[in-house]
Amino acid sequence: MYKLFCFCLLRSGANSSGPNEEGLKRFQVELEFLQCLANPFYLNHLAQHGYFDQKEFINYLKYLLYWKEPQYAVFIKYPACLHVLELLQEETFRKELISPLCTKFVEEQLLLHWQYYAFRRRMAAPVAPAMQVESQGQASSATGEGPPQEGQQSLLTTVSNGHSAGAAGGMTNGL
Numbered sequence: 527m528y529k530l531f532c533f534c535l536l537r538s539g540a541n542s543s544g545p546n547e548e549g550l551k552r553f554q555v556e557l558e559f560l561q562c563l564a565n566p567f568y569l570n571h572l573a574q575h576g577y578f579d580q581k582e583f584i585n586y587l588k589y590l591l592y593w594k595e596p597q598y599a600v601f602i603k604y605p606a607c608l609h610v611l612e613l614l615q616e617e618t619f620r621k622e623l624i625s626p627l628c629t630k631f632v633e634e635q636l637l638l639h640w641q642y643y644a645f646r647r648r649m650a651a652p653v654a655p656a657m658q659v660e661s662q663g664q665a666s667s668a669t670g671e672g673p674p675q676e677g678q679q680s681l682l683t684t685v686s687n688g689h690s691a692g693a694a695g696g697m698t699n700g701l
Contacts, residue, residue: 557601560593561615564607565634566623573623578614587614606636 562568577583592598594608602608610632613619622628 545675556590556593560590560606560611561602561604562635563610564604566636568609569614569623569632570629573620578620578623584620589612591615606639619694 552583590611593602593611597606598604610653
């Protein structure tokens with residue numbers, strides 16, 4: 527919050543007499559509204575209530591494009607809202623949002639993007655060397671790779687003896 531407060535002071539050009547409370551409030555309201563644009567059901571609500579038909583509202587959406595600049599974008603928690611803001615500049619997209627089918631499609635696309643982004647982020651995350659060695663040891667004993675630990679049968683032996691192999695047995699039955 528301190529970072530946000532300092533940023534608002536710089537942006538509003540507050541003098542040394544004190545912070546510009548109005549600038550901070552405006553910043554927070556614009557940020558909150560912008561992030562609401564990542565909610566397709568909110569977009570549908572705006573479309574159904576005719577906000578996208580008002581010239582003033584369209585101008586406000588154009589004004590909000592300044593959030594794409596890096597010094598402002600660092601405060602955004604839901605970056606998909608910037609892409610939606612760009613799409614809202616198109617009249618055809620605004621008109622289609624009144625349809626529940628379009629809303630559902632946008633929701634599905636956002637969810638797929640978030641799932642893909644989360645997966646790619648996990649795959650790209652560097653693993654510390656000490657943790658990597660530890661996790662390989664745990665993974666090899668849990669999956670049956672490598673030699674079995676003392677008092678532990680290999681997964682292959684357990685399955686070939688006709689015993690349930692826990693999660694592995696469930697996976698083969700489900701296939």
